[in-house]
Amino acid sequence: MTSHALPVTAPPRIHGRAALRAVQPPSGVDLVAAEQAAAAFLVALGVDLDSEGLAATPARMARGYAEMFSPRPFDLTTFSNDAGYDELIIARSIPVQSVCEHHLLPFVGVAHVGYLPGERISRPLQVGSGRRAVRPLPPGAGTADATGG
Numbered sequence: 001m002t003s004h005a006l007p008v009t010a011p012p013r014i015h016g017r018a019a020l021r022a023v024q025p026p027s028g029v030d031l032v033a034a035e036q037a038a039a040a041f042l043v044a045l046g047v048d049l050d051s052e053g054l055a056a057t058p059a060r061m062a063r064g065y066a067e068m069f070s071p072r073p074f075d076l077t078t079f080s081n082d083a084g085y086d087e088l089i090i091a092r093s094i095p096v097q098s099v100c101e102h103h104l105l106p107f108v109g110v111a112h113v114g115y116l117p118g119e120r121i122s123r124p125l126q127v128g129s130g131r132r133a134v135r136p137l138p139p140g141a142g143t144a145d146a147t148g149g
Helices: 031-044 057-069 143-147
Strands: 078-080 089-100 106-115 120-122
Touching (some): 031 057
Antiparallel strands (some): 078 120, 089 106
């Protein structure tokens, strides 16, 4: 049986230096095993996979969950605070998606992040997305750690 791993790319370079990778690339994902497990799961629930519309569903299901469980690569971008900003900075409507750890169902939404800048000003985007979460709050919970806040 062949294992199909998701592609992993090297972090981009910014001004000749490797960018800070805030989300690690996924370890291997075995899509063949996931498809077989999805088929067994659906059959156990009484779903007839012989119908034309459902024949490819286990493969779609495996790819969909692999995508949901794989955080998007994110390179933390910061800017020097040479101007000495000391007022609240707010980033609004940051897309967030995650998966409920108890039910393995997706949830999506937006996050709003406010912080007081230090020596650097950061862009907190997509930190934590793709991670399984116990409740809707944790996907952005690592934002302060990742941005140095």
